[in-house]
Amino acid sequence: MESKPYDLIIVGAGPAGITAAIYAARKKMKALVIADFIGGQAAWSSSISNYPGYQFITGPELAQKFEEHVKAFDTEVLLGTTVESIEKKGGYFEVKTISEKFQCNSVILAMGRSPRKLGITGEDEFKHKGVSYCATCDGPFYKNKNVAVIGGGNAALDAVLQLARMAKKVYLIHMEKTLQADAVMVEKAKNSSNVEIIYSANAKEILGDKFVQKLTVEINGNDRVLEVDGIFIEIGSTPVTIPIKSEIEVISRNSKGEIIINSQCETNIPGIFAAGDVTDAPERQIIVAAGYGAVAALSAFKYLARKPEAK
Numbered sequence: 011m012e013s014k015p016y017d018l019i020i021v022g023a024g025p026a027g028i029t030a031a032i033y034a035a036r037k038k039m040k041a042l043v044i045a046d047f048i049g050g051q052a053a054w055s056s057s058i059s060n061y062p063g064y065q066f067i068t069g070p071e072l073a074q075k076f077e078e079h080v081k082a083f084d085t086e087v088l089l090g091t092t093v094e095s096i097e098k099k100g101g102y103f104e105v106k107t108i109s110e111k112f113q114c115n116s117v118i119l120a121m122g123r124s125p126r127k128l129g130i131t132g133e134d135e136f137k138h139k140g141v142s143y144c145a146t147c148d149g150p151f152y153k154n155k156n157v158a159v160i161g162g163g164n165a166a167l168d169a170v171l172q173l174a175r176m177a178k179k180v181y182l183i184h185m186e187k188t189l190q191a192d193a194v195m196v197e198k199a200k201n202s203s204n205v206e207i208i209y210s211a212n213a214k215e216i217l218g219d220k221f222v223q224k225l226t227v228e229i230n231g232n233d234r235v236l237e238v239d240g241i242f243i244e245i246g247s248t249p250v251t252i253p254i255k256s257e258i259e260v261i262s263r264n265s266k267g268e269i270i271i272n273s274q275c276e277t278n279i280p281g282i283f284a285a286g287d288v289t290d291a292p293e294r295q296i297i298v299a300a301g302y303g304a305v306a307a308l309s310a311f312k313y314l315a316r317k318p319e320a321k
Contacts, residue, residue, distance in 0.1 A: 018115070019118075022121040023080075027050070049076060050299075130214060139218070144242075149176060156179040160244060161246075171199060180202070214233065
């Protein structure tokens with residue numbers, strides 16, 4: 011006998027997804043969260059000081075708090091997998107992972123974003139062999155070694171400041187003449203004795219044997235070879251996409267690939283809501299994503315209350 015469809019499936023378990031799950035549980039909705047891991051990009055941050063209730067907390071610690079909170083409810087959480095596709099079938103949605111299929115009456119998309127790649131020679135070859143997109147995850151492996159960080163925004167400076175505490179030397183490679191990060195982070199990096207900022211530079215090629223050994227950068231037409239053991243790429247991110255099939259409409263996205271939502275976190279497809287960094291919300295902040303997650307869950311509850319099939 012086929013089980014009754016979930017009221018709601020939440021795709022993603024970052025700040026938006028976890029908050030949506032908490033609010034869904036409070037509304038007694040039968041919900042399922044599907045994600046690779048809990049915490050999203052927030053779990054990668056070394057220092058969070060603007061989340062209410064915590065003057066300071068690390069990303070991994072906040073992710074643990076998220077997990078403890080959601081586990082206090084009866085909401086099902088399926089980790090270690092990702093959603094392959096979502097299809098509208100009559101009055102319900104079919105959500106497919108690699109190995110399973112689930113039915114639900116509404117969906118919240120909260121997949122967040124994935125790191126943007128440089129697209130240079132050696133990047134894919136040396137991924138997890140010296141090339142990383144997460145200083146919080148992999149930084150401890152480079153104690154007393156030389157590393158390079160590529161980027162110029164807050165994420166790049168956060169990585170630099172983390173690595174400066176453990177690495178022998180940190181090169182910050184930025185293609186512009188000025189950094190775009192918060193002034194306080196830039197000042198800390200400039201005052202770090204083991205940090206060298208290289209402006210107007212483009213990463214050109216990653217070299218090595220079994221692991222990363224060198225990074226070639228082009229500076230004003232001239233090549234400079236840096237001897238490094240690790241390379242951390244922090245040049246932004248793109249929204250995670252999932253194929254969504256509907257007989258009526260294709261989900262609306264903007265030119266950046268972000269899902270377009272209204273003030274109620276509704277997409278153009280009835281029954282599909284979205285929240286957090288995967289959307290065109292104006293800011294990329296943990297608290298903003300959490301707020302949108304709450305709105306999305308409440309909107310899904312109201313949608314189901316009006317939906318005949320859900321009664």
